[in-house]
Amino acid sequence: MSEDRNSEFLKRVRAELERGSDALDELTVARLRAARRRALDARPRTRAWFVAGGVTAAVVTAALLAMLLAPPAGGPPAAMGLEQIELLADSDVDLYNDLDFYRWLADHPDAG
DSSP states (O other): OHHHHHHHHHHHHHHHHHHHHHTOOHHHHHHHHHHHHHHHHHSOOOOHHHHHHHHHHHHHHHHHHHHHHSOOTTSOOTTOOHHHHHHHHHSOHHHHHTHHHHHHHHHOGGGO
């Protein structure tokens, strides 16, 4: 029912606009046509923005797919079993407190 009202309203608006445009004199109609031609001629003819937008969308899509599908670098191996996870959970916390020392020791093998 709402669409019927909208349709009827649009028909009345269109009829009123056409009646108003029929009442225009020749000089006004000519000036309006000339202004329309100038506006159409002034618009850019190239669609470079459309091409640039398409390329940008393709690059962003490819980057997102690469991030979603590539395995994380430096993360835990995918095949890590429950035993390895339990071993890591049960390991001594002091090892992590002295991690800088163990790194230094690895860099200087003659010191140990």
